[in-house]
Amino acid sequence: MLLREIRLQNFRNYEKAELCFKPGLTLIRGANGQGKSNLLEAIYSLCFAGSFRQVRDEEMVRFGSSFYYLCGNLLSNELSYQMEVGYAALQKRKVVKVNGNIEKRGKFNRVFPVVFFVPEDLEIVRRGPEERRRFLDRELCQLSSAYAADLNAYRRALLQKNRLLREQRHSPALRELLSPWNRQLVKYGSRIIAYRNQIIQRWAEKAGQNYRVLFRYGHKLEIIYHCSLAYGRLGGEPAADAAQLAELMSREIKARESEERARGYALVGPHRDDLFFFLDRREARKFASHGQQRGIVIALKAAQVQYYGETMEKPLFMIDDIFSELDEERRRQCLLLFEAAAQVLMTVTGENKETELYLPGREAASLYIVQSGTVKEAKLN
Amino acid sequence: MLFSPALNRLAEAFRRLPGIGPKTALRLVYHVLSMEESAVQEMARALVEARRRVRECASCRNLTEEENCPICRDPRRDPSSLCVVQEPRDVPVIEKSGAFRGRYFVLHGALSPVEGRGPAELKIPLLLQILSRGEVKEMIIATNPTVEGDATAYYLAEKARPLGVKVMRIGFGLPVGGDLEYADELTLKRALEARREML
Ligand SMILES: Nc1ncnc2c1ncn2[C@@H]1O[C@H](COP(=O)(O)OP(=O)(O)OP(=O)(O)O)[C@@H](O)[C@H]1O
Ligand SMILES: [Mg+2]
Ligand SMILES: [Zn+2]
Numbered sequence: 001m002l003l004r005e006i007r008l009q010n011f012r013n014y015e016k017a018e019l020c021f022k023p024g025l026t027l028i029r030g031a032n033g034q035g036k037s038n039l040l041e042a043i044y045s046l047c048f049a050g051s052f053r054q055v056r057d058e059e060m061v062r063f064g065s066s067f068y069y070l071c072g073n074l075l076s077n078e079l080s081y082q083m084e085v086g087y088a089a090l091q092k093r094k095v096v097k098v099n100g101n102i103e104k105r106g107k108f109n110r111v112f113p114v115v116f117f118v119p120e121d122l123e124i125v126r127r128g129p130e131e132r133r134r135f136l137d138r139e140l141c142q143l144s145s146a147y148a149a150d151l152n153a154y155r156r157a158l159l160q161k162n163r164l165l166r167e168q169r170h171s172p173a174l175r176e177l178l179s180p181w182n183r184q185l186v187k188y189g190s191r192i193i194a195y196r197n198q199i200i201q202r203w204a205e206k207a208g209q210n211y212r213v214l215f216r217y218g219h220k221l222e223i224i225y226h227c228s229l230a231y232g233r234l235g236g237e238p239a240a241d242a243a244q245l246a247e248l249m250s251r252e253i254k255a256r257e258s259e260e261r262a263r264g265y266a267l268v269g270p271h272r273d274d275l276f277f278f279l280d281r282r283e284a285r286k287f288a289s290h291g292q293q294r295g296i297v298i299a300l301k302a303a304q305v306q307y308y309g310e311t312m313e314k315p316l317f318m319i320d321d322i323f324s325e326l327d328e329e330r331r332r333q334c335l336l337l338f339e340a341a342a343q344v345l346m347t348v349t350g351e352n353k354e355t356e357l358y359l360p361g362r363e364a365a366s367l368y369i370v371q372s373g374t375v376k377e378a379k380l381n
Numbered sequence: 382m383l384f385s386p387a388l389n390r391l392a393e394a395f396r397r398l399p400g401i402g403p404k405t406a407l408r409l410v411y412h413v414l415s416m417e418e419s420a421v422q423e424m425a426r427a428l429v430e431a432r433r434r435v436r437e438c439a440s441c442r443n444l445t446e447e448e449n450c451p452i453c454r455d456p457r458r459d460p461s462s463l464c465v466v467q468e469p470r471d472v473p474v475i476e477k478s479g480a481f482r483g484r485y486f487v488l489h490g491a492l493s494p495v496e497g498r499g500p501a502e503l504k505i506p507l508l509l510q511i512l513s514r515g516e517v518k519e520m521i522i523a524t525n526p527t528v529e530g531d532a533t534a535y536y537l538a539e540k541a542r543p544l545g546v547k548v549m550r551i552g553f554g555l556p557v558g559g560d561l562e563y564a565d566e567l568t569l570k571r572a573l574e575a576r577r578e579m580l
Contacts, residue, residue, distance in 0.1 A: 149570070159495055160528070160529070167494065176539065177494075177499065177536075179539060180535035184528060
């Protein structure tokens with residue numbers, strides 16, 4: 001996928017800006033607080049027209065202004081899309097237009113292959129299981145609309161079941177009241193687990209290789225989907241097809257019925273799953289250094305880029321503030337991982353000019369300088 | 382802004398209707414003002430009369446003005462086949478298809494613990510009582526294809542099976558006359574899940 005141009009109006013600290021992009025690498029350079037991240041956020045908001053990362057629209061309207069407007073052009077699978085996203089703060093109304101047609105409910109359903117690295121993604125490794133599940137679900141919904149539909153249905157059924165467990169705990173009819181929700185949790189949950197397992201395996205292989213590129217001598221990275229169902233790892237077992245998982249899950253729900261009743265919420269299902277990162281078999285959350293943790297997330301993001309390239313089309317890779325905490329060699333090595341993307345947009349603060357010298361495709365790269373909400377194109381030298 | 386308490390009250394009253402926001406309410410208020418007084422009176426009477434006369438049919442819970450609705454009274458309807466729907470508005474939809482000659486049961490909702498709707502609220506005990514009389518041989522569940530609608534269907538199926546009733550779920554498939562390629566993914570997925578062997 002290629003982003004060809006974007007125009008911003010009253011978006012964050014931009015009153016008006018217009019940028020054109022070429023395939024390959026574009027650097028967005030500027031000091032702290034000038035608007036680099038805001039620019040990437042605008043691109044992300046335009047490509048996804050309001051889905052996924054839920055930033056409140058009010059917050060994106062420039063201070064003192066009543067609306068924001070983004071428009072741009074992108075190319076995916078040799079088709080061009082003219083995207084427009086407008087938000088009026090007073091009416092709280094969002095309008096999304098694609099090729100001139102208004103999209104229903106302010107959302108566009110076609111999902112473009114875009115991978116976005118933001119510093120907050122480090123929480124995947126550093127924080128608790130909720131962050132990891134949120135990351136997982138967001139990325140998988142982007143890959144598959146069937147997964148998104150299953151997840152929605154699953155969450156709805158879970159909400160209903162938890163309400164019953166909380167409020168009808170002592171009802172003699174509880175079991176038969178729960179049964180229809182359990183059946184649906186099993187149906188959707190098993191498909192969710194099967195898909196997570198399948199994709200994570202593919203990511204994990206690639207991420208392991210990417211980590212070796214980053215840390216040449218380094219440690220071995222393993223990413224493991226921890227499915228609460230199997231009391232441990234699915235670890236790439238071929239047995240993990242949805243039908244078998246469904247059986248496993250419904251057995252587990254039966255086995256833990258009284259425990260669920262006592263605790264008052266559902267204990268079995270993909271909402272309890274986790275993702276584990278190991279460096280040489282030690283949990284990265286506890287034992288890896290900051291640079292290594294950052295390396296893990298970069299390796300994973302690059303794996304997502306490669307996976308898109310193999311299954312759909314080469315993606316747009318947006319990278320915000322990737323270099324901090326990395327030493328000079330790591331910076332250079334991580335540039336090697338960008339090649340699987342059709343287009344790379346990367347922010348830099350300008351302190352790492354030495355690193356910029358090693359950029360792949362440097363001769364053809366473009367550069368934008370960002371300064372307090374204005375952008376101008378410059379020559380890279 | 383309206384400077385008449387009566388108009389304000391009317392606007393507020395309109396806003397209680399579903400899908401009516403402040404702007405639409407105002408439009409309706411101005412329209413009512415432009416109407417003849419007799420027409421307004423007719424309308425007010427129609428509202429009150431409808432509310433007063435219409436009630437639930439004692440056997441199927443569809444809306445009617447009599448003790449039993451015309452469908453339940455119709456001797457040509459097949460009493461061995463019962464179609465369970467979520468809302469009264471679903472009955473005319475199925476009737477229009479002409480493909481169903483049995484009777485109905487209207488739940489007035491679907492199971493939803495978060496909205497406080499359990500089997501008793503949907504009068505499912507009444508439905509089970511009807512089924513246990515033995516006349517109904519086949520129950521077709523036509524609740525909506527949502528998580529709540531499906532849960533209701535599962536629940537009913539589990540309750541009805543021990544009574545010796547054959548339980549069917551209405552098929553949710555592709556709209557007839559529509560091209561496969563224009564069907565949205567969810568519809569297609571459901572249609573594939575509900576596939577049947579061709580005879
Ligand atoms: N809605 C808004 N209206 C106006 N300005 C905003 C709005 N939201 C954020 N800003 C401002 O935008 C500025 C730039 O933010 P941004 O995060 O893009 O900087 P950056 O170039 O990425 O900096 P860093 O290198 O520190 O990450 C901030 O100073 C912030 O106050
Ligand atoms: Mg930033
Ligand atoms: Zn009736």
